[in-house]
Amino acid sequence: MSEIAYTLVYDSNPASKVSVAEFRTLLEKGRDESKIDAMKQILVAMLDGNPMPDLLMHVIRYVMPSKNKELKKLLYFYWEIVSKHDEQGKLRQEMILVCNAIQRDLQHPNEYIRGNTLRFLTKLHEPELLEQLVPSARACLEHRHAYVRKYAIFAIYSIYQVSDHLIPDAAEIINDFLVTETDPTCKRNAFISLGNLDHEAALRYIQDSISNLSDADPLLQLAFIEFIRRDKSTELRSRYVALLTELLDANSNTVVYEAAHSLTLLSSNASVISQAASKFIELAIKEADNNIKLIVLEKIHEIHVANPGVLEDLTLDILRILSCQDIDIRSKAISIALELVSSRNVDEIIKLFKKELQKSVNDSYDKSTQYRGVLISAIHQTAIKFGQVAGGVVDLLLDFLPELSSSSESDILGFVKEVIEKFPELRSSILARLVGALSQVRSGKIYRGVLWIIGEYALEEKEIQSVWKQIRESIGEVPIVQSEQRLHLAGEDGQSEESTAAVSSKPVVLADGTYATESALTSDNKKKLSKDDTSRPPLRHFILTGDFYTAAILASTFVKLVLRLEEITDADVKVLNALKAEGLLILVSILRAGQSSIVAKQIDEDSAERILTAITYIAEGKKSKLLEVAFLEATRDAFKSQVQEREQKKALKDADELLKHSHAVDEVVSFRQLSKAQPKSVNDEDLTAATGVKVEEDLSSRLKKIVQLTGFSDPVYAEAYVKTHQFDVVLDVLLVNQTTETLKNLHVDFATLGDLKVIDKPTTQNIPPHGFFKISTTIKVTSADTGVIFGNIVYDGGHGAESRVVILNDVHVDIMDYIKPAKCNEAKFRSMWNEFEWENKINIKSTLPSLKDYFVAVLEGTNMSNLTPGAVIGEECQFLSANLYSKSSFGEDALANLCVEKKGEFITGHVRIRAKGQGLALSLGDRVAGLSKKGTGIKLDKV
Template structure:
């Protein structure tokens, strides 16, 4: 062995030897020294003024590098080696050292860093070690070379061989470099030494707890059970990490197997489960005979729990030779007094019969006899399921013998098993369906919710009769009402909705029962309940339904403390809206009830009411006069700007009679207060300040404002502008609502008010043309009053009273209205009147018609289509096309979806576009993957082709994921013949809508164990569009979500397209989003375009987008797209998708 004194030469002696050889100092004066220590980045720039062709020269440099840095940068040693060429340096090092341990370490590290694998160099090192009898280290180094090559070392932390080798390396380097003399002591030296390569501090922490084989053996021999338990846990951990440790097998048999400690027995069973039981030739090890004998003894143990644990372990054995001697004792356990033993004995027999039927051919007969005598419910249920899966006819015979006991004596689990048998047997030709349906009907009254749910599902599958369908639906409704878990409620409601879609109009009589679900406080349950109920509304039940909804709406007044009260109120208003629009006979009764909510402080519900009233006014002309009168009565009760704008538009369009126009003007004037607004506000402010001024002395009137000192010691100042502002804002709270909103700076409302006044005055003028002079004078009076209001709005907007001054757009709109009212009667005036009085209403009429057309198209799509006619051929599930699913049982559909055996109507071109090439044609292994995206997982079908003339052994496809992707199970190794091919499937779970990446490599062995190769695969990028679907929502819902979502991604427009509408359609196509902006708003030629987009992921995540475009004079499109979502991932992924799609557009 080399010692530190042999290798670490004294620095002075080395330097003296070089000086006598007429050589300069190894490190030149410009190089780092003790005063100027070596730095990591400067090492490669060092130049050595002599050839490294002698052992002394090399060791001196090595010594000096370590001494100068005092062990602080031990990685310099490795980088020093990296400066040399690999093959030359390896030969040099092998010639310097008799034992090549350190050479091996350097070479392996270099190979890993360079991501190369030099078989010749590695084989040469291994041969030298074998020649020098590298003791027990040889096997470790060999195993490291075979399992931890740079191409195979994907996760070093999980590789036990690496840690084994680091154990040896630590001890060797401590001796080799005398680390006890380095600063920091032995513990600090460990970190320095283990800084080489990938070991770092991982191996150090691992070494503290990792025992050697000898330590494990000695601890297993300990007489104390506590020591044995701790040792067994360490042993199991090492084995699970990949080290089989066959050396300790006999020690476990000798010292652990005879123990009576229950915890040790449990650990022993885990050990038997994971330990290798076969030799290299595939035959059973001789030691397993002792294990088999111990199993038989434990199966006859007087303690029932030891018997039960052993029986559960028997279920996991896959070796027939081990199971065969235990068969008699397993059968005997069926007659044990304790049910725990009998229950596990059934499981053991079932597993043995399933895997090795020849070992216990009479299992069905045994279980059938057991069923007639067994009393324990759990054991009986296990036996029933086992018999059903092995001999269904025998199970049916047993069920017939106890038919009367199914509803009375069977417990919940056994009833569920009986329902499963009925569902399976009803498809057989000789099944007594009438008897089965009678049994299922009786199980609908079970006390167990799970039994009732499964019975309802089975009943619908057995019979499509209306009685059976109604009974199943009533059972679902009862479950929703009685179940406390909201998730269960949503699942049952979803099943109820599917039942309603399949059996249209059969369940309409149950709508009032479904509306009882609204007693649940959960908003999602209420939303789904109302959605189902709205699809079941008909002429027969609409009155009852609307009456119930009105009562619920009134109740919301007393539920203000409920957190989701406003959202629930919106749902009710929206539902009543749907009923009223669909059935005109209830609109008159509903609209007056809803108009009580226009003064609601929650803007969303009030806006929904105004939207509903506006649509009713357009669709039902006979209700207009009454609604206008009611709207005028509630005008002063409104609180929000959006509600006022809607109400003013309705009054301006539909107040067509003289009396309603005059009354509307009166209510508007009352909502504004005293006019002119500016003069009255100034008088109010002066009146507010007058009492304070009169109360002061004459001297106080001329004195300055008293100085006030702030917290930081400075004097507070106040301008007359801020004083006036404060005085005016104090008075805002007591002013009429319309006036208060104007003083708060809402001049868009002022422009809408001016437009409504213009429509009212113009229409009244038109009515008074052929009337008496009194009406003409009234028309002039109304015109003057309207012009005074508009002028007053402009003047107050330019003053300092409002919070913000009037904007240019509102100012121009109000001036336009003033010009229309001020011009004399002429062709121009008639043209402007036509725009105000006709074109505005026609625009809304077209919007309503467009929405109605969309709803009709949706109804046509959702309408039930006959997929299979009476004269069609009978199709078998395994033989027929997957496109023809009419009449297919729902459990067959579930099976098809679970196995991915479905067709979505994709064309072959789209399927081929999902094939991704993973390797190149010149690689030894060619691989390509077909990416099949299901709802919540991704199935990769990888084709691997061996393009060489050699057999590839242990070919493993290794995948890793980035993002919210998770590999379910790792593919097993395969062997590929020359020019052979194989298909490997990998399943990856998806948990969120984010762009994920799948990457990996293919590792295989060549002709020898040392010939290991690795091929890096191309990355697979998961497209976010596979998980996003277009969705629709109301304007208020979009606005609420826009304010609520915190993540925003802004994408600038950069495209070659010159048409605004073409660019919008392109964005809709590439993002898979729906445009919420009405089609009428997007029509026509205009230099600007704005729209709202909405989509929903399969995980329930909402994605919003607002697109703003402008057409420049040069023909280019500029603007931006703002994306908002609740999570960061979907916002960033959509932004990246838009950016990429813009680059590809031509």
């Protein structure tokens, strides 16, 4: 009852304006249907800022006598918003007639008219009018219909709140009503009112009702819970906890939710918190609505954050929610479980994750691929945190490696890399499993990842020979060109060797519009290789389909294996030379195949150069220490540094979480009221949460947000202070009349471009000569696109002249207020980069002194975070490439890739920005382009 309620009214046609005279005509001569339409328009106009006091008597004469129920309902809306006092602040004489009509409606035989009238009394705040209505309102407490009685209770309470001398015994009346009432809604309303009027009487009623609490109506149970939550008496807390614990077994899920939530607020006892969390988990499992499930899961997470370690025994119960098919609910449950996992329950959680992963492989659910990715990521995090389960987890994931999608395989490989680096005792078994899986891998990306792991961690001679044998089988027969031609010729049935060799040719049109000649042999091979041919070994299939990046990685792996085998002192020289010769044969065969017509795509220059370099290194052997460092130490050290950096970040994060819930015994208690200067370490959010009053920002920051709307020589000077909230912009406009005349009917009309919408319209005012006036308007923001607010000031001209207009300057909404830095992993970044269709490429030319300065300027100017690990730029660095990411307040993702280099005194390059919507990509692009122009000091020689 103490909360303020608002009614939102939508004007479907704001341009149409009906005069007061037309409204009078509609009310005088119209039928009830036309009067209903007229009253609706009158209500919208009044809420829009036009009070129309001249219509009051017409409404009394022509609308109030009507018996139409819809019109009577609109009439009470009109009484609610109409001004009841004159210009001197006295009650208007017409309201006496209104009061008599309200009194008649309070005695109306129709219960719905009575109830609607009583509901209106709760919004009436004039004691002069309420004084005459008190007897009728009290009489409604004994009405036979519950619809009347439930509003009569609130009417009595509201009248007492307005003026307690009108009903001095309101608490006694409500208490007596509560004892004798049987309707649940009326009892709920009566208890709420009694709790606000007489705290002790409400407590006595709760004590009298404890024996029948479980059988009480859910509405009354919810009222009890709300009363307990608002009660501040600490001496009754234990009794309240016992009462709420009993309500946890109620039949209504709403009551159970509110009781569990109130328990977490009242008590910090571990058993009580655990009991409340168990009820939340039951609700999340039983409820069918996915939104309710997410809300309950969020509540469980809040309990864990406020009470760390208490919910550890409920981890498996939380994971029962995985039976739901919604991916968001599953992800939320798994993320909560990962925070609760410990050495005591890690084995059971890993077993559950394994079962879910096995089920997801055969699941036909459309989000099963995404769910597998979530499970693999969860298993990854758990195994890295608890090394005792890493071995079994790796074996399971490698079993699924050929069956999962490419995104899931990438996650598995990332996990295997980290495990094989952190746990040396598992390397030999993991390498054996990876080598065995090579023959089944059909993804070039996954094959490259496996080759990198093999090249870095195959350290023993036995392992190197086993790897080499498997790679040799994956290549197939060499030389590749001759064997493929022989297979093609053998497949030509009914043709002689001569006729097959004389292949025909035909002209084809290339992508650029030119003509070229294509042989039938090449065309047939391309048709064959365009299909997923599983008959060929994996590496051979990659080469014939034009995946020479994988071939280049294979060449680097050969070099690593040969160099490492040369390091082994007891290695057989004959075996080493045989491997070298075989490696050279394979690489030369790949080069020849890449330059022939049997492949779907010719080899690129970069891959050919890398393969030729590898051939040189293998032929010459280990002659340079630098070569050994580059192939055997550099890449592994780089990966090791990445793993260590992730561990350091995780340790810092865990330390920060620990500090949030710990306090030093000698920590100084800071009293804001006693300190002369407020230290920056004091958290203003605590003060805001406690008082509900936001800490005011300093004057200098306010001055920066002031925008001049008109010129100093205009008749009306205007300036606006732009305040940005989470989803709206508030303009506080100061208007100054710079003329010697009174500006009549002055109003400001605002309009917008972009995803902006004007919510409220400023009122019309008369401004005296040299007078000041302030108005405020709210602009709703629906996306992080660039928006423009424009408008004009309109006021009446003198002596019947037309209205005069002053055009306002445009106000550009700064999108940086809605864009915040965010973090995501590399896999998610690449997935979004491929998914987003809007790209904005900005060419860069800046004169900032270094790449580091430009990089910092881009991060600060776009509110984006750096996702590239180890992007520390030294003075000697002349090239920079980094990925950036941010998220708007509306959930929009923004990606950026920065590629710049230092050429002389200029920094050149480009920034590519991708987003789901065009507006965000263009807005951020304009921001980056502005930063580049701002940093340049280029002098123009010609225009």
